[in-house]
Amino acid sequence: MGIFQEANENIQHYVLDVIYERRSGGFVPLVRALLRALSGLFELAVQIRLRCYKTGILKTKSLGCMIVSIGNITVGGTGKTPAVEVFARALQKEGRKVAVVSRGYRSSSRFTIKRFLKKLFFLLPKEKQVKVVSDGKKIFLNSSLAGDEPYMLAKKLPGVVVVVDKDRIKAGEYAIQEFGVDTIILDDGYQYLPLNPRFDVLLVDTTNPFGNSRLLPSGVLREPLVNLNRADLFLLTKSKPDNDLTELKSTIRQYNYRAEFIECQHRSIELVNITDNSVRELSFLKGKRIALVSGIADPTGFEKAIESFGPQVAAVHRFQDHHRFSEKEIQRILKDGNKKNIAAVVTTEKDAVRFPQLESTKGIPVFFLRVEMALISGENVFQDSISRLCFK
Template identity: 35%
Template sequence: MKDKIMFSALSWLYSKIIDQRNLRYEDGTFKSHALSVPVISVGNITVGGTGKTPLVGLIAEILAESGEKVCVISRGYKRANPKQRVLVSDGNEVLADVQNSGDEPFELACALLGKSIVIADADRIAAGKWAIEKFKVTRIVLDDAFQHRKISRDLNIVTVDATNPFGNEMTLPSGILREPIENLERADLFVITRSNLANDPASVEERIRAFNGSAPVIWCENRISKVTDLAEMSSGTNSAPESLKDRSLFGFCAIGNPNSFFQQLKMDGFNLAETKSFSDHHSYNQRDVDMLGERAKQKNCDAFITTVKDAVKLDQLEFRKPCYVAKSELIIKQKNKLHELINAVSTS
């Protein structure tokens, strides 16, 4: 009981601090700085994974297909030198490893070759100006920037995980909100992810509408679109194993919402005999892999299966059993609507 009271008090204090910070931006005391090209921000109001990274990649692809020179800027959480700017990809090749890039920028760089530059930099204003000057980029996509109000944006997108949209609606540390839920009013567009995994997805939009009655809402489902052998993924080939759904699998990951990954695998017909989740952005070592191997042996698992975000940190480690990588795909229910909204920014 004492701990609950203490955490509630800390959440109240945290909320007040965030409210004061937001108020300073609203009254002009703190300034938001505009770049010379349109900016699209993708973020969320909660901690944990909501499916931002696949959406960032999709938006970059839409812009590239429209003929824009695109740059994705991400903070690169838990990378080796968080204050250093890292050019993860110049759009033609990946120029940094995952340790110096961070797992999400590295994953995006690999997925967006030929489509987008990717930069890891905590100072997104400076990174944006540098990208515009050096690469002549015409559009910038910010990864995880809803709370990063120092930089102005032309489209402010908030992703919401339908399986756990707002937790208990309390801010940290009692809840999962990064800021009070009322601040959903700042969003220009909501993208609700994992709607096919939620028990009552319609209630998510109802709750959003209590704080933002005008921003469009786009619904997404998640599907496992491809499964690749980890060794083949590392070597650049992408052949899928046969009859994997008939095998006893050990699922593991280090993402914000691990249960959604395991639930997705089960929904898509994979036989999960055991699971293990690590903390988000966990850096794997051989001890972790050996521990997984021992547990897999105890549970008579035939192989491992993990996410693309995890796979980029595993290529130098040795598994005792085959390890496969499941790529999750966003299925946009209102695909044309999303394209229209993105291209409206592109032509504004």
Template identity: 35%
Template sequence: METLRNKIENIMKKGSEARFSSVPEFVCYLFSVVYGIVVRIRACLYENGIARSKRLPCKVVSIGNVTLGGTGKTPLTLYVAELLKRSGYKVVVISRGYGGRAEKSGGVLSDGNAIFMDAEQGGDEPCLMATRLRGIPVIVGANRHLAGEKAMRSFDPDVLLLDDAFQHIQLQRDLDICLCDARKPFGNRHLVPRGRLREPVSHLRRAHAIVLTRYSTSEKMPATDRVTIEKYAPGRPVFRCSHMPAGLKNPATGKTHGAGAVTGRKVVAFSGIAENDDFAAMLCGIGADIAGFISFADHHPYSETDVKEILQTAKDLNVDYIVTTEKDYVRIGKRMATSFPTLVFLISISFGEDADAFESFIKNRLSNS
């Protein structure tokens, strides 16, 4: 039986012309209209100074998007954090900690060396960032201003890097980077729950730069989407980047192998991310023989039943490895690595020929703000 969540997700994927084709779609459309009114009023209050945004005593960089999940915010946050660190800035990453017990209360997940929370406490994405970022603290909290104040007291950073904060307009920032998936930047152009937009595309005007993620020279962005970006973010620089396989980590040994470690090898893969199909496609792209793929919802909290299902599937299909994403591994933990040969798929961001321009833009923006 199709769950309510699956029904809504299927409605979100449908074209804009199908809004009245069924009762559930019509209901979702009505909710999206009401949601849009609320979002526009909120933005208007801040833009006209009726609602006051707060300022922190350091540089603030925000990375976010106008759609629900799947644009690659976490990989780009990692990329920018390392870029800022290399440039001599003292950086602290702030993330909401979605799904973690500390989301409301907030707290220091990592001081840049030690990690003090697991995924259940701090959320999967912040935990992933904490494991990857050495020397860069990670703080979680839904209230980014309070989290920022804590960062100032604890670490005195030069730059606060806000993960997934494009909608958090109650905190002022010096640089606002908006990500768009180059293949489908705005979905069906409806607001949630009829579509995937978190706010109207016209709000791209707040962005100081647009980053097109998952960009491919073989897949051109629809002309209407290019026109939309030019219309609502005129004069803003647009940078292109791609998601690249960065290797496979064996959590049992701590060793990282090249992508060729699974070429021609029989694997069972599983993931609970916004774009499970992208993960499967990247595995196929490096030559893995996917005997079975198990999909879960984004941020899925893995149960013992889930673990047993994954392990049993791997045994039944007699595969060489179980492969999953970094984000999933921080949630499922060592329950996999100690039971069956498991590899964690690593992803990195590549700006290609836009790399130097992107770095220069960030440095210039921060030095002049």
């Protein structure tokens, strides 16, 4: 990890500790007060922007096809990628020609010295060409160029076009013109207001729905809770069959009385070896000493899921969200694993696409946990939604 990257991660950890009141003393009260003041300004900007779209000061555009937006109102992992998979497969099954359009968070362009110098002096123009991650038949970009989520979706959704551009109107038009799609799924699209009309699916993490109910940067909300009123459907993620979500649903109903609820959970399926794609059953973990590695917004769900299969967790390595792992970092983790006599390293599927090509794993297998989204309740609501989207 480079010096600047390490400093950036340390700052992010510090700010999160301040937000969640895990730190006290020193400059913490001053930092907290500053963050809350900035949150007020951020909320004002968010609401002015929304008002501008509602009144027509800022224009919206229709692409002439079905648009499904899947997003959230908080930062961090609510399970958008598995939700996109579920909707894409269901729409594809009904005969729709589907494209996933993403902004490609932390995707990069190919490095050249000329490009670097232009970027340094702010001379780099906007990307003219939409990035095609997959045409539904072939994957053209790796995770570094495409972004983690678009690359994962391209691998897991054969027959679905995946394109990336910060201008998602341009990306959508490209997908329609070049690939003849009739349905576009906006990955993380709840805050992307220029495209209308559309069907808004909003994900809410039942384990931490709205954080401390404050907006960025003193909380995790991207918009005020009143903006829950835009959602057409709520996916309550990370639910459990015995969860009582009455209070959460009541809170949401204060702002949105019409959208229906679907409760869903992330179900662990199997372990996949990242070097040869061989598969192990989850029972493989029972009683074994393992190390956990993650670079996601909230790793607690992943860690608890692994712990439920009965391993002895000898080491936990947490990195910043979307961290791109180096060979040196992984080898250091494996070296530490040999000292602790671990039998395996386990990471998330999202992290696995950011692992380097490993020449050697020092005799320790490295697996990622494959998960899928499963509906606990609201199957009829989901099917009705898909039918409406397909004009049935």
